[in-house]
Amino acid sequence: MPSWLALGFQDGSSLSMGELSSLHDHVMTIMLSVIILISYIMFYLLLTTKFYKFLSEGTFIETIWSMVPAFLLVILVLPSMKVLYMMEDIKSPVLTFKVIAHQWYWSYVVPLYKNFSFSFSSSLGNYISFYEFDSMLEEYDMEGGFPRLLGCSSDFFIPVSTSSRLMITSTDVIHSFALPSLGLKVDALPGRINQLFTNPSRVGAFFGQCSEICGSNHSFMPISVKVCNLYDYDLVSKSYFMDLASDHFNSEVHI
Numbered sequence: 373m374p375s376w377l378a379l380g381f382q383d384g385s386s387l388s389m390g391e392l393s394s395l396h397d398h399v400m401t402i403m404l405s406v407i408i409l410i411s412y413i414m415f416y417l418l419l420t421t422k423f424y425k426f427l428s429e430g431t432f433i434e435t436i437w438s439m440v441p442a443f444l445l446v447i448l449v450l451p452s453m454k455v456l457y458m459m460e461d462i463k464s465p466v467l468t469f470k471v472i473a474h475q476w477y478w479s480y481v482v483p484l485y486k487n488f489s490f491s492f493s494s495s496l497g498n499y500i501s502f503y504e505f506d507s508m509l510e511e512y513d514m515e516g517g518f519p520r521l522l523g524c525s526s527d528f529f530i531p532v533s534t535s536s537r538l539m540i541t542s543t544d545v546i547h548s549f550a551l552p553s554l555g556l557k558v559d560a561l562p563g564r565i566n567q568l569f570t571n572p573s574r575v576g577a578f579f580g581q582c583s584e585i586c587g588s589n590h591s592f593m594p595i596s597v598k599v600c601n602l603y604d605y606d607l608v609s610k611s612y613f614m615d616l617a618s619d620h621f622n623s624e625v626h627i
């Protein structure tokens with residue numbers, strides 16, 4: 373959850389975001405040490421008048437100043453690769469969601485309750501196995517209970533402690549699906565599907581924004597994700613199912 377005047381990352385709410393924060397701290401520690409050491413040497417050399425005129429080569433010191441940066445690169449790369457593979461490598465997600473970017477809102481395609489599919493008509497091939505809804509920017513009011521420009525008309529529910537797969541795509545221009553507290557960010561490209569895996573470790577309301585300049589209303593297509601427990605997720609799934617069913621019956625009556 374974003375908070376006022378925060379300089380660092382939002383609190384991590386998944387294992388991968390925790391690992392990403394640790395990687396960030398690790399890289400920054402090494403980087404700052406290098407910057408401080410190199411600046412000290414540079415300023416010392418600029419300001420000093422000492423000069424050893426017979427110094428033309430020194431194999432020992434040259435070996436050291438080649439080996440140390442190489443060693444630093446290795447200790448930067450190893451944890452980075454670890455996090456990269458950890459974030460990618462979920463072979464069997466429990467649920468798969470599709471996230472579609474539009475100018476300028478998101479829509480979500482979620483599986484029906486327990487991956488159920490049904491058909492009201494007798495013709496084959498007319499099965500409904502998912503529920504799709506749009507999520508637009510919700511107008512801000514002080515009692516709304518969400519931060520300004522981050523509230524959505526419909527929240528995207530995912531279950532806690534469960535591996536979910538998000539398939540991200542776009543219908544018009546390049547957008548970017550970003551959710552900082554879960555450590556997720558990937559471009560939404562028209563004609564392509566990008567995958568994200570997530571396993572949130574706690575329940576709560578998490579907000580993100582489109583992170584690719586995508587047009588005049590780029591700032592007004594927030595992402596609002598609610599991570600809930602499995603029981604609540606079942607209730608949400610059932611309500612989607614009832615919504616679909618009532619939609620269908622209403623249209624039958626009107627025709």
Ligand SMILES: [Cu+2]
Pocket residue numbers: 473546547548582583584585586590593
């Ligand atoms: Cu966008």
